[in-house]
Amino acid sequence: MNQRKLLGLAVYLIAFTSGAVVMAVEILGSRVLAPFFGNSIFVWGSLISVFMLGLAAGYYLGGVLAERGASFAGLALLLLAPALLVSLYPFTAWPLCDWLFDLDLGERLGPLVASLVLFTLPTIFQGAISPYLVQLMVKDLGRVGRGAGNLYAVSTMGSILGTLGTSFFLILWLGTKASLLLMGLILGLLVILAGLCHRLEAGLGPETD
Amino acid sequence: MRQPWATAKLLGGLLLILGLGLLLDLAWPTGGQALQLRPIYEADSLYHHVMVMEDPEGLRYLSFNRAMGHQSVVKPGHPELLTFAYTKSGFAALAFLDRPPASVLFVGLGGGSMPMYLRLVEPQASIDIAEIDPEVARVAEKYLGFRPDPAMRVVTQDGRIFLKRNPQRYDVIFLDAYNDQAVPFHLTTREFLELVKSRLKPGGVVASNIWSADLNRFFTSQIKTYQAVFPQLYLLQAGRTRNYIFLALAEPGRVEAGAAVARARALTRDRPWSFDLAELVEAEYDDYSQHQVEAPVLSDDYAPVNLMRHQKEKSPQP
Secondary structure, eight states: OHHHHHHHHHHHHHHHHHHHHHHHHHHHHHHHHHHHHOSSHHHHHHHHHHHHHHHHHHHHHHHHHHHTOOOHHHHHHHHHHHHHHHHHHHHHHHHHHHHHHHHOOOTTHHHHHHHHHHHHHHHHHHHHHHHHHHHHHOOOGGGHHHHHHHHHHHHHHHHHHHHHHIIIIIHHHTOHHHHHHHHHHHHHHHHHHHHHHHHHHHHHOSOOO | OHHHHHHHHHHHHHHHHHHHHHHHHHHSOOHHHHTTOEEEEEEEOSSOEEEEEEOTTSOEEEESOTTSOOSEEEOTTOTTOOOSHHHHHHGGGGGGSSSOOSEEEEEOOTTSHHHHHHHHHOTTOEEEEEOSOHHHHHHHHHHSOOOOBTTEEEEOSOHHHHHHHOOOOEEEEEEOOOOSSOOOGGGTSHHHHHHHHHTEEEEEEEEEEEEOSSOBHHHHHHHHHHHHHOSEEEEEEGGGSSEEEEEEESSSSOOOHHHHHHHHHHHHTTSOOSSOHHHHHHHHOOBOTTOOOOOOOOOSSSOOHHHHTTSBOSSOOO
């Protein structure tokens, strides 16, 4: 019984942390783009809409995946992709921006295309985590609304922390590249956490309540 | 029975708050009222809240934000009037150049007072201006007496992007894209200054307007960053204000105070200069090339400019 509670706690922790990392990467994204595309309203508009696009696609795809049945092993795989992609940013983002800058797409299309290329893919995976977590946690159909509500609230609280923490402190303490690496590392820790949950759940056997 | 009394208390309280608010609003010293400024134009642009106001003497004030100071003060039709101390000190850059300025770039237009003054005293100079906000360029022309000509063009583009896209080199590059509230971090970094340096002709000078209300970490970091990129750095404190002009040269060496003063004299002779540049250079010259400061160099990876502005320096360095 107690271990089931532990699994529930892990689900919330993953929702919270993943929510924080999404917004941290969005804030850091503005620092990545600025040397090439400035930090105008066009850059911010591009960044925000691309993150929304990634999340929207992720919510949909995560729902489709969840319908086939959710497991902690699947969750670990879902987290692994953005963990790798975000960890690679310090090495991939600047050369990609350089290349896109040379294409000279204009003051609006330039930052929009750069945001699309850089940030869509990991954000899709992070968006997919939300419905997947709902499926994983809510076993009682009658309580699905309550469970989803709790998860969204926790994940969005994480996003607040990610936004404020990054803009108020992280950029001062670590700079852009090290902060991105840290975000990749945190997602990596979530992969391990999901893996541990998988083993714990396997040991528990089928749910009896 | 208690309800009417509670309602009355509530209404009374609200009225009191309203009255206090009104009183405060009337009594609050706003810059506009103190200086008797009459608003002429006000609009939101992509980047700012642009306001133009006029005082009884016909001076026009450009501002970007109610809470901020004025960006520019001009009298349309009178480019010889330079109101802000830093605009005068900025022209000290010309005294560090070993020839008349043939090509000049301004990053940041504002009210256009500096380009217009340069046009007045150096009619042959070719002048480029990179201004990010198309509304500012429009307002400068319509309300502030800014007059572009075939050899003085405004490109509406972010300064860094403009420099990156244009391989053209300049005798003098003026950086005036900062203000007291918002500093675009990508125009402060070592990578940006390397780009600026690569757009200088041999012997060319960078003049940067840097504002610092107090001695904060950001200010010392800027000194350190300029020193990291430019072998020569001179700091001019503009007329005892908190506006500093950083003058930076790409080649090693030294421009002695006497040489700069002599150069200023030669340059201003027989030209319609409205102030004594030689006297200004003599008063404000300060060689910072070797001045030791302890601060991180700003880079594209690490430039927490807005956060550093709130970190006070323990010991005053400059």
